[in-house]
Amino acid sequence: MSPSGAAAWLNSTQQWLMELALTGFQYLHEGTIEPFIATLEPIQGDPELMELAALLTGFVNELLAHIPANRQASLPMFRWADLWSSAIIRTRHLPGEPTFRRVSGTLAPLGLDVQSTPTLCVSSCTACSTTPGIRRQSACRW
Numbered sequence: 001m002s003p004s005g006a007a008a009w010l011n012s013t014q015q016w017l018m019e020l021a022l023t024g025f026q027y028l029h030e031g032t033i034e035p036f037i038a039t040l041e042p043i044q045g046d047p048e049l050m051e052l053a054a055l056l057t058g059f060v061n062e063l064l065a066h067i068p069a070n071r072q073a074s075l076p077m078f079r080w081a082d083l084w085s086s087a088i089i090r091t092r093h094l095p096g097e098p099t100f101r102r103v104s105g106t107l108a109p110l111g112l113d114v115q116s117t118p119t120l121c122v123s124s125c126t127a128c129s130t131t132p133g134i135r136r137q138s139a140c141r142w
């Protein structure tokens with residue numbers, strides 16, 4: 001996706017999140033959430049927006065599971081506010097280009113963390129590398 005295309009999807013996401021905030025979680029209905037799915041699909045298809053797509057997909061699925069909200073005994077308001085806040089912050093700027101540098105030496109894996117949901121799996125590896133004169137701990141996600 002081009003940077004201008006990604007910026008348009010991020011702007012659309014911000015608009016939806018603001019509409020959601022103005023509506024209020026206790027007044028959720030399908031008409032509040034379902035139109036956003038057309039915006040979410042291109043975000044899910046962009047590898048650079050994978051983390052935002054995972055966050056938004058989970059958030060939308062949780063909201064849809066609680067519709068109609070006004071008939072629910074209780075809603076996870078603090079969790080939804082946290083997800084909403086994380087999403088709005090991540091839509092403020094396009095993700096930066098990753099930087100890479102070729103190194104040589106020994107890579108000693110320290111740990112692997114695998115997190116999965118019904119729609120996404122992310123693994124993170126923490127490792128220590130030794131390059132002559134440099135010791136560095138790093139983490140990578142894929």
